[in-house]
Amino acid sequence: VQLQASGGGLAQAGGSLRLSCAASGRTFSGYVIGWFRQTPEKDREFLAATRLNGWGPYYANSVKGRFTMSKDNTKSTVYLQMDSLKPEDTAVYYCAAGNLILSSIQSSRNYAYWGQGTQVTVSS
Numbered sequence: 001v002q003l004q005a006s007g008g009g010l011a012q013a014g015g016s017l018r019l020s021c022a023a024s025g026r027t028f029s030g031y032v033i034g035w036f037r038q039t040p041e042k043d044r045e046f047l048a049a050t051r052l053n054g055w056g057p058y059y060a061n062s063v064k065g066r067f068t069m070s071k072d073n074t075k076s077t078v079y080l081q082m083d084s085l086k087p088e089d090t091a092v093y094y095c096a097a098g099n100l101i102l103s104s105i106q107s108s109r110n111y112a113y114w115g116q117g118t119q120v121t122v123s124s
Helices: none
Strands: 002-006 009-012 017-024 032-038 045-051 067-072 077-082 091-098 118-123
Touching: 002 091, 017 032, 017 091, 017 118, 032 067, 032 077, 045 067, 045 077
Parallel strands: 009 118
Antiparallel strands: 002 017, 017 077, 032 045, 032 091, 067 077, 091 118
16 A cells, blocks of 8 residues: 655745645545645644545645645545645645545544655745
C-alpha cells in the first residue's frame, strides 16, 4: 500500500501550487483520502478530504476558498490546488487514506495509510 504525494516546492505569497496524491497497492474505491499539513510548532492540521467514488470534498475553514481538492476516481488520485498562498501555509503536506465516515475525517488518528509528505514553502 502506497500513497505518493508530490508537487510541493517554493512559491511566493499570493502564488499557487498543486499537490498530487496517488494511491496504489490495494483497492481504494470508497476510501476517504485527506490532506493534512504539519509544522514543528503545530499538530497535524486537517485541510480537506473526499471519498473516492463518493462524497466530498470537505474543507477546513482555514483553507476554504483558497484550496480546492479534486479527484480522479479511475486513478485513485487526488489533487490539492492551493491558491492565494500565504507564508503561514508553509508546512509539510501529507495525504492520508482510511475507511472513514464523514464525522471522523478531521482526525489524523483515523487514517490508516499515509504518504511521505511534501514540503511547501511560501516566501513573503
